[in-house]
Amino acid sequence: xxxxxLVKKMIQPSDKATSGxxxxxxxxxxxxxxxxxxxxxxxxxxxEKISVRDMSFxxxxxxxxxxxxxxxxxxxxxxxxxPSGCGKSTFLRCxxxxxxxxxxxxxxxxxxLEGQEIYSSRTDIVTLRKRIGMVFxxxxxxxxxxxxxxxxxxxxxxxRKKKDLYEIVERSLQRxxxxxxxxxxxxxxxxxxxxxxxxxxxIARALANDPDILLMDEPASALDPxxxxxxxxxxxxxxxxxxxxxxxxxxxxAARVSDQxxxxxxxxxxxxxxTEALFTNPQKQQTEDYITGRFG
Amino acid sequence: xxxxxxxxxxxxxxxxxxxxxxxxxxSTSLAxxxxxxxxxxxxxxxxxxxxxxxxxxxxxxxxxxxxxILLYESVQFFFDVSIIEFLTGTRWTxxxxxxxxxxxxxxxxxxxxxxxxxIVAVPIGLGTAIYLSEYxxxxxxxxxxxxxxxxxxxxxxxxxxxxxxxxSPIIRYLFPSAGVFNAASACIVVxxxxxxxxxxxxxxxxxxxxxxxxxxxxxxxxNKFEVTVRVVVPAALSGIIASFLLAISRAIGETMAVxxxxxxxxxxxxxxxxxxxxxxxxxxxxxQGDTPTGxxxxxxIFAVGLMLFITTMVMNVIAQYILSRVGEQYE
Numbered sequence: 061x062x063x064x065x066l067v068k069k070m071i072q073p074s075d076k077a078t079s080g081x082x083x084x085x086x087x088x089x090x091x092x093x094x095x096x097x098x099x100x101x102x103x104x105x106x107x108e109k110i111s112v113r114d115m116s117f118x119x120x121x122x123x124x125x126x127x128x129x130x131x132x133x134x135x136x137x138x139x140x141x142x143p144s145g146c147g148k149s150t151f152l153r154c155x156x157x158x159x160x161x162x163x164x165x166x167x168x169x170x171x172x173l174e175g176q177e178i179y180s181s182r183t184d185i186v187t188l189r190k191r192i193g194m195v196f197x198x199x200x201x202x203x204x205x206x207x208x209x210x211x212x213x214x215x216x217x218x219x220r221k222k223k224d225l226y227e228i229v230e231r232s233l234q235r236x237x238x239x240x241x242x243x244x245x246x247x248x249x250x251x252x253x254x255x256x257x258x259x260x261x262x263i264a265r266a267l268a269n270d271p272d273i274l275l276m277d278e279p280a281s282a283l284d285p286x287x288x289x290x291x292x293x294x295x296x297x298x299x300x301x302x303x304x305x306x307x308x309x310x311x312x313x314a315a316r317v318s319d320q321x322x323x324x325x326x327x328x329x330x331x332x333x334x335t336e337a338l339f340t341n342p343q344k345q346q347t348e349d350y351i352t353g354r355f356g
Numbered sequence: 357x358x359x360x361x362x363x364x365x366x367x368x369x370x371x372x373x374x375x376x377x378x379x380x381x382x383s384t385s386l387a388x389x390x391x392x393x394x395x396x397x398x399x400x401x402x403x404x405x406x407x408x409x410x411x412x413x414x415x416x417x418x419x420x421x422x423x424x425i426l427l428y429e430s431v432q433f434f435f436d437v438s439i440i441e442f443l444t445g446t447r448w449t450x451x452x453x454x455x456x457x458x459x460x461x462x463x464x465x466x467x468x469x470x471x472x473x474x475i476v477a478v479p480i481g482l483g484t485a486i487y488l489s490e491y492x493x494x495x496x497x498x499x500x501x502x503x504x505x506x507x508x509x510x511x512x513x514x515x516x517x518x519x520x521x522x523x524s525p526i527i528r529y530l531f532p533s534a535g536v537f538n539a540a541s542a543c544i545v546v547x548x549x550x551x552x553x554x555x556x557x558x559x560x561x562x563x564x565x566x567x568x569x570x571x572x573x574x575x576x577x578x579n580k581f582e583v584t585v586r587v588v589v590p591a592a593l594s595g596i597i598a599s600f601l602l603a604i605s606r607a608i609g610e611t612m613a614v615x616x617x618x619x620x621x622x623x624x625x626x627x628x629x630x631x632x633x634x635x636x637x638x639x640x641x642x643x644q645g646d647t648p649t650g651x652x653x654x655x656x657i658f659a660v661g662l663m664l665f666i667t668t669m670v671m672n673v674i675a676q677y678i679l680s681r682v683g684e685q686y687e
Binding site: 158189190194198200202212215216262265 | 566568571579591
């Protein structure tokens with residue numbers, strides 16, 4: 061009998077938040093000391109790697125993304141944040157045309173990689189995907205040896221010499237901070253690695269193609285905190301050489317690893333900018349509500 | 357306590373939408389109602405339990421019974437014929453004088469048909485499975501699947517006379533030295549018979565390779581063929597091999613088509629154009645003939661049957677073992 065008033069009290073709209081969202085403690089993701097994060101000025105000066113202009117994306121008749129314009133700077137980490145189903149993963153998969161695998165998808169507007177149209181009919185998808193590597197939410201090691209996993213890309217690119225392949229495998233595994241753990245067992249099955257190791261293996265496998273850009277679709281959401289921290293450290297190191305775009309559910313993670321952040325809601329790019337500015341002083345109420353945890 | 361019955365009946369209201377209200381009867385008393393059916397409940401529960409147990413036991417008992425009969429009659433046979441001669445002899449003439457009981461010609465015939473049908477069925481079956489799983493549109497797959505089921509449902513005796521009236525003349529046209537009955541025509545029709553099995557098992561295994569693996573390979577710049585050949589097929593390989601073994605074991609046990617098509621000449625040869633005899637075809641020959649029961653000639657069929665049983669069982673066990681390990685791969 062005592063439960064009724066309590067329930068009523070809980071669902072009363074809070075006076076401050078947007079109506080309909082339950083009241084929750086306001087926690088602003090903390091920005092790390094910032095010594096390794098690029099400032100807004102640096103972002104503005106960085107070369108534009110990918111440029112998106114008025115892009116819309118359709119699954120058959122349903123528009124999943126609406127009029128998105130965004131500039132992705134070179135050698136920076138750009139994070140896409142937003143609630144589930146907001147289109148951030150779909151947007152990420154536009155860059156390497158992974159959505160082509162789904163029938164009935166359509167893109168309007170432009171996505172330019174260093175000034176070249178990604179969705180041009182003259183674009184070679186294989187070349188595009190070699191320049192834009194991708195790491196998925198669920199680690200996807202092939203049921204092969206560690207060596208064969210990492211050398212997969214170079215092998216299909218036509219590199220046959222064992223010595224060259226070994227060099228690429230070693231360099232890629234070192235860059236993904238996995239070399240020391242696996243150097244004595246390169247011929248073991250990749251399925252024997254732990255979850256975090258498998259994900260770093262997938263990063264190494266993407267790096268072995270020598271891409272400029274690395275797309276990461278929630279790369280740490282299935283990992284424990286220690287493995288997550290390793291992946292985040294890795295992202296920090298990799299951004300010196302690679303342009304990284306990461307989709308994440310975890311706002312703390314976006315605050316920790318990204319230089320630029322873009323907030324999506326219902327297929328619309330609500331706000332984007334330097335991570336520090338976006339998290340400390342968002343311009344839009346929706347962004348404020350999301351990053352303080354009032355919804356999403 | 358005086359108000360047993362109606363006083364303790366309540367109803368639960370379930371609201372469906374706005375209008376409909378359905379009332380379920382519910383008693384608040386936990387005490388068992390009195391009545392003949394209720395009192396007999398433990399009895400008929402027991403009867404049902406026992407009847408179902410009998411159903412389940414029949415297959416076990418029949419299997420055990422068959423193995424015992426095979427073993428018993430084979431042991432009797434081996435009192436008369438040495439097991440060494442049986443396994444190593446190169447002549448099989450139990451129905452003619454002088455009698456020879458070397459099973460190698462029959463074994464050779466069976467293996468020739470098994471290998472020949474595998475050569476026919478494995479490439480076509482694997483190619484079809486890969487096409488259906490990786491390349492074909494869902495609509496085409498829906499069209500092909502019923503045809504495969506029909507192919508699997510054609511009686512083997514039909515395959516047998518098709519071998520004689522259709523396949524064999526073609527072979528004799530191409531290779532004039534071939535006889536009317538020849539191993540090659542048996543290989544081809546048995547290969548077609550086991551094709552649906554290879555296709556459906558292999559296709560299931562290919563389909564079970566996670567989509568995420570294909571996506572990862574595409575994201576590394578692989579094209580469709582490279583994804584299929586370098587990722588999907590290797591990931592499914594053990595299951596595909598198991599499907600081959602199951603199909604070949606079926607080819608070994610196949611009887612009607614080989615009896616009609618391959619002839620009845622036990623011969624230690626690898627030449628597919630000659631007439632041969634398989635173990636199964638020999639059993640048919642003796643079972644139908646006028647060989648008196650209880651004689652050595654009659655008991656040969658049990659010894660041959662035992663050999664056949666052992667061969668197919670070993671293959672099935674290996675295939676099942678491989679298949680059981682496929683599932684563990686993606687845990």
